[in-house]
Amino acid sequence: MLCRGQPSTHCNMKFGFFCLTIFFLFPLFRKVAEDAEFLLYGVTLFKRIYADFKQAAREHKFIVRDFAFDESEIEKERSERDALGADVKKQTLMLVRWIKTNFSEAFVAWVHIKALRTFVESVLRFGLPVNFVSFAVLPTKKSEKKVRDILDSSFAHLVGRGGSETMDDPMLIQSGQSEYYPYVYFPLSLDFIK
Secondary structure (H helix, E strand, C coil): CEECCCCCCHHHHHHHHHHHCCCCCHHHEEEEEECCCEEEEEECCCHHHHHHHHHHHHHCCCCCCCCCCCHHHHHHHHHHHHHHHHHHHHHHHHHHHHHHHHHHHHHHHHHHHHHHHHHHHHHHHHCCCCCCCCCCCCCCCCCHHHHHHHHHHHCHHHCCCCCCCCCCCHHHHHHCCCCCCCCCCCCCCCCCCC
């Protein structure tokens, strides 16, 4: 095992191992795994030089660990992994079922909050008495500008009542709107599945 912080590169490491002992089997040197901190290499050696190799590796700040192949241990790990995979699949199905059941309630609550926000914003912007109509518009990408122009011309008489036409108005800045319209506008994104 080699720490990533060590200055040896992959090639230097191969040749470094080769230089540690003359009985090193160079073709049987392979990288097994790596993560953010360590690199794990598998090395195959002759038994008679194992102790010399281990000592030389320690001098070069490599950590040598023995690996004993045990078929029963590998089979046990494989069965545990399969059991965990089946459990993840079961839990995923339960989660999807729960999401499908509760999505409608969450969506209704979200739309209700948007309606309340629209009401409060219209009262704050246009004052009392309350006299407004709320509606949702779903234009296509091509017709979005045309719909916006029609709405602007239809509600142009509200520009004076709604306060400032510029974004300098502190009320507009606090409401989080990036553009001013003569009507209250809140986008409602319906792209839940991507």
